[in-house]
Amino acid sequence: xxxxxxxxxxxxxxxxxxxxxxxxxxxxxxxxxxxxxxxxxxxxxxxxxxxxxxxxxxxxxxxxxxxxxxxxxxxxxxx
Amino acid sequence: xxxxxxxxxxxxxxxxxxxxxxxxxxxxxxxxxxxxxxxxxxxxxxxxxxxxxxxxxxxxxxxxxxxxxxxxxxxxxxx
Amino acid sequence: xxxxxxxxxxxxxxxxxxxxxxxxxxxxxxxxxxxxxxxxxxxxxxxxxxxxxxxxxxxxxxxxxxxxxxxxxxxxxxx
Amino acid sequence: xxxxxxxxxxxxxxxxxxxxxxxxxxxxxxxxxxxxxxxxxxxxxxxxxxxxxxxxxxxxxxxxxxxxxxxxxxxxxxx
Numbered sequence: 001x002x003x004x005x006x007x008x009x010x011x012x013x014x015x016x017x018x019x020x021x022x023x024x025x026x027x028x029x030x031x032x033x034x035x036x037x038x039x040x041x042x043x044x045x046x047x048x049x050x051x052x053x054x055x056x057x058x059x060x061x062x063x064x065x066x067x068x069x070x071x072x073x074x075x076x077x078x079x
Numbered sequence: 080x081x082x083x084x085x086x087x088x089x090x091x092x093x094x095x096x097x098x099x100x101x102x103x104x105x106x107x108x109x110x111x112x113x114x115x116x117x118x119x120x121x122x123x124x125x126x127x128x129x130x131x132x133x134x135x136x137x138x139x140x141x142x143x144x145x146x147x148x149x150x151x152x153x154x155x156x157x158x
Numbered sequence: 159x160x161x162x163x164x165x166x167x168x169x170x171x172x173x174x175x176x177x178x179x180x181x182x183x184x185x186x187x188x189x190x191x192x193x194x195x196x197x198x199x200x201x202x203x204x205x206x207x208x209x210x211x212x213x214x215x216x217x218x219x220x221x222x223x224x225x226x227x228x229x230x231x232x233x234x235x236x237x
Numbered sequence: 238x239x240x241x242x243x244x245x246x247x248x249x250x251x252x253x254x255x256x257x258x259x260x261x262x263x264x265x266x267x268x269x270x271x272x273x274x275x276x277x278x279x280x281x282x283x284x285x286x287x288x289x290x291x292x293x294x295x296x297x298x299x300x301x302x303x304x305x306x307x308x309x310x311x312x313x314x315x316x
Contacts, residue, residue: 086233
């Protein structure tokens, strides 16, 4: 790096990213903790994940997907 | 690497892994092609993925998960 | 869900996880923004990621890895 | 599904994808086996992965990346 200014700027960018990644890892751990807490209370983590994924969908889209999946399950003898 | 034998052995391992990774990428492309073909026929790729994931589960486990998810959806007003 | 208490508790767990996942997505976007800012300043995002990955390693471990990779590169004619 | 033909067609697509996914999992296991074999021979799996990733790059691109990473490492006191 030809001059110190660029080196300092690079360091600032790198350290900003590292702090954000650290924060992200912290939140990922918090999510794990909440699932563990729910599990200890008797809830099923896998089923909770399915429901969370469904809640992210618009209701009309979710209803449409439900209908298609049910149709495919029936067609494949999985109803 | 102190001697040519190790260098050759390393190359053999690396090339074996590269061939396998190449093969794996080829199959991933084939899977994409089948989904595209199904989509062109009018099937819904996302719903197919849900059904394929469900088919990987044992029937009794799948029934249990269905029941729990339905219970949670009802409890959250998503039935 | 037999009683309202469990339904409420499930909702609380689900909403806590959703808020944390929302926060995590926000931070992932922030990370992307910083890389974009660095790129606009003339830095190379891929090289920055390599350096960030290396900085996560203990120095002695990093030096050891450097030495092994250099040896392997030389053995494979990639020096 | 209104008629049996679509149900059969859906089943065929699903079974083709399942066979390909099975094949892909098999190859992923083979890759793990080769790494384990190399490790048992004394090679370092992580360093091998770094080298394999570098070999996937065009030589001129690899040389360019090497130069940038070295510059950044020097700028950050990681040379």
